[in-house]
Amino acid sequence: MQTDMIESGNMKIEWARNHMPVLAKIREEFEKEQPLAGHIVGMALHVEAKTAVLVESLAAGGAEVAICGCNPLSSQDDVAMALDTRENISCFARYGCSDKEYYDAIDAVLDRNPDITIDDGGDLIFKLHTDRKDLIPSIIGSCEETTTGVHRLKSMERDGALKVPVVAVNDALTKYLFDNRYGTGQSSWDGIIRTTNLLVAGKNVVIAGYGWCGRGAAMRGDGLGANIIVTEVDAIRALEAKMDGYRVMPMIDAAVIGDIFVTTTGNIDILTKEHFEVMKDGAILANSGHFNVEINLEQLEEMALSVKTVRNNIKEYDLDGRRINVLADGRLVNLAAADGHPAEVMDMSFANQALCVKFIAKNKLKPGVHPVPEIIDIKIANLKLEALGISIDKIKPHQFNYMDAWETGT
Numbered sequence: 001m002q003t004d005m006i007e008s009g010n011m012k013i014e015w016a017r018n019h020m021p022v023l024a025k026i027r028e029e030f031e032k033e034q035p036l037a038g039h040i041v042g043m044a045l046h047v048e049a050k051t052a053v054l055v056e057s058l059a060a061g062g063a064e065v066a067i068c069g070c071n072p073l074s075s076q077d078d079v080a081m082a083l084d085t086r087e088n089i090s091c092f093a094r095y096g097c098s099d100k101e102y103y104d105a106i107d108a109v110l111d112r113n114p115d116i117t118i119d120d121g122g123d124l125i126f127k128l129h130t131d132r133k134d135l136i137p138s139i140i141g142s143c144e145e146t147t148t149g150v151h152r153l154k155s156m157e158r159d160g161a162l163k164v165p166v167v168a169v170n171d172a173l174t175k176y177l178f179d180n181r182y183g184t185g186q187s188s189w190d191g192i193i194r195t196t197n198l199l200v201a202g203k204n205v206v207i208a209g210y211g212w213c214g215r216g217a218a219m220r221g222d223g224l225g226a227n228i229i230v231t232e233v234d235a236i237r238a239l240e241a242k243m244d245g246y247r248v249m250p251m252i253d254a255a256v257i258g259d260i261f262v263t264t265t266g267n268i269d270i271l272t273k274e275h276f277e278v279m280k281d282g283a284i285l286a287n288s289g290h291f292n293v294e295i296n297l298e299q300l301e302e303m304a305l306s307v308k309t310v311r312n313n314i315k316e317y318d319l320d321g322r323r324i325n326v327l328a329d330g331r332l333v334n335l336a337a338a339d340g341h342p343a344e345v346m347d348m349s350f351a352n353q354a355l356c357v358k359f360i361a362k363n364k365l366k367p368g369v370h371p372v373p374e375i376i377d378i379k380i381a382n383l384k385l386e387a388l389g390i391s392i393d394k395i396k397p398h399q400f401n402y403m404d405a406w407e408t409g410t
Contacts, residue, residue, distance in 0.1 A: 002081065009049075009082025013056075016049035019343035021387035022351045022380060023057055030061030035358045037062030042114030044106055044124035045145065046074040046335050047093035050346040052083050057354050059088045066112040068105035069093035070120040071290075073328060073336035103127065110135055116360055117142040118353055121290045122149035129161060141360030142166040143353055147180065147211070148266045148290035153369050165365035167356045169349070172372035174380040176212050179349040183341030185216025187334035188262060188288045189224065195313045195327050195337045196284060201225025206258035208251065209265035210237040213288055217262050218246060229254045251275060260284045262333075263294035270294040276303055281322040285330070292330040300324065313337045347387075351380045 017024070030036070041063045045051045051067075059065050065088060069075040075093035084091040090112065092105040106127050115138050119125050125142060128135060142164055144150050150170045156162040170176055193200065205226035207218045218228045218241070230241035231251040242248050255261075255275035259282075263270045266289045276299065287294045301307060304317040310325070313336065317324045328336035340346070355376045385392065395403075402408060 005078045006082045006085060009052075009076070009078035009080070012049040012076070012079055013052045013082060016343045016346075017053045017056075020050065020053050020347040020350070022347045022383045023053055023354065025383055025387075026351055026354050027057040027060050030057060030354070030358075034062040036116075036361055039116055039361055040064045040066070040112055040114040041116045041118065041357060042109040042112060042124065043067040043118040044070040044109065045118060045120045046070055046332075046340060047080050047083070047091065048074070048076045048335070048340050049079055050340065050343050050350060052079050054350040054353055055083060055089055056086065057350075058357060059086065061354075061358070063116075063357075064088045064112070066090045066109045066114065067093065068109045068124075069097070069102065070123060071332060071335065072097050072099070072102050073331045074340070076339075107132070113138060115140050116357055118145070118357065119143070119149055120145040122152040125149075125153065125156075125164075125166065129156070129163065136163050139164045141365050143169045143356045143360070145349070145353065146170050146290055147176070147213070150369070151266065157369050162369070163367050165360070165367050165370055167360065167365075167370050167372060169352045169356055169372060172352045172380075173377050174348045174384070175352050175372075179341060179345050180212035181216035181219075183216070183345040183349075184213040184264070184288055184334065185218075185220035187338055187341045188217050188264075188286070189220050191333035191336070191338035192260065192262070192284070192286050192327065195311070195333070196325075198284075200260070203227065203259035204229060204257050206231060206251070206254045206261045207246075208261065208263040208270045208294070209267075209289075210234070210241045211264065214264040215244075217264055217288060218244070221260075221262075222246075226260070229258065252278070255279050258283060261286065263287045263289055265289055265294060266291075268293040269296050272296045273299040273303065276300055276319065276324060279322065279324055282325065284325045284327065286327040286333040287330050288333055290332065292332075295326060295330040297326065297330050300326070348380055348384055351383070352376065355379070 047069050075095045077095050080091045080093040092108040110132050150168045205221045206229045207214050208231050210230050210232050222228050228246040230246045230248050232238040238248050256278045306318045310316045313328045315326045327333050
């Protein structure tokens with residue numbers, strides 16, 4: 001059984017590796033240069049096939065790597081088992097772990113005494129700054145993968161609580177413009193459709209939040225024939241949603257007419273009792289934010305006469321004849337109920353991670369949140385264009401001089 005699981009994981013990793021050409025180029029560089037020799041990298045990421053390709057690339061660069069999950073329902077056991085067979089790689093991830101097991105796994109990673117860390121959501125950094133403060137002096141830097149984690153880190157920095165340097169990988173252009181928009185858009189709908197096996201066309205789909213993840217979810221829902229409704233608290237983003245052709249209204253109004261709800265805000269209590277009270281029978285609730293806090297499940301459970309699992313990854317809450325269906329326990333629907341972002345998108349995201357780990361290893365950074373160096377963004381964009389067989393124009397010297405001068409007018 002274990003052999004079969006490892007083989008399954010290896011096949012998934014190979015498939016992802018074959019569709020991640022940018023990371024393949026970086027791995028070739030790492031194998032030659034060994035920029036991470038002598039470094040221990042501790043990671044808390046979604047342990048699935050694309051992540052495994054990143055882990056392999058870091059190990060190829062000379063690092064010893066220890067990894068655990070960053071969400072109890074996003075790890076794939078076959079991939080985790082396959083990773084754990086690799087030289088210089090230890091994996092502590094398991095699907096469906098309890099909260100205690102989840103944090104025990106983070107502790108197991110930190111027990112390896114990493115000097116560089118990679119996080120998705122900030123739980124590893126948070127653990128480091130609370131229960132494992134003794135390790136802080138040995139950390140030369142960290143990387144953060146997602147919007148939620150960057151928000152937490154900037155909050156820590158404002159409060160003077162962040163004691164290590166962290167590169168905000170999420171904020172790289174070659175990350176959020178593609179991963180957050182095209183990745184979240186496609187993978188969220190993949191999770192919703194494969195879980196429900198229901199038609200999207202013609203349904204009222206409510207997208208909570210119109211950041212890059214929300215835009216992607218709205219765009220792909222629109223392409224599937226849904227009637228998109230956007231809820232927002234930001235006036236500029238609400239205007240953008242309107243100009244993009246979507247209906248915009250408060251959530252309390254959208255709750256009455258919505259068939260499918262997708263939360264993408266990263267904030268708490270986006271769907272609460274007041275919304276559950278007016279929802280249609282059969283409403284479907286899915287979350288694409290990092291933590292399972294956007295749908296207030298405690299309030300929903302208190303309101304329910306009964307709760308039952310009606311299909312894998314679907315819980316039905318009976319509110320006296322009205323049924324509300326929650327997908328994947330309110331956790332990341334694209335990972336808890338599907339396979340996460342497409343490999344071609346994660347190719348750029350994880351290329352950023354790999355090059356930022358190298359950047360940390362080669363530079364002495366001060367504690368605080370640091371941007372991804374522009375040179376890394378440009379390198380990844382050029383490598384991706386090359387992999388796609390696309391060439392672009394180059395600016396001519398006189399054009400550069402014209403754009404750089406102020407004297408020339410009408």
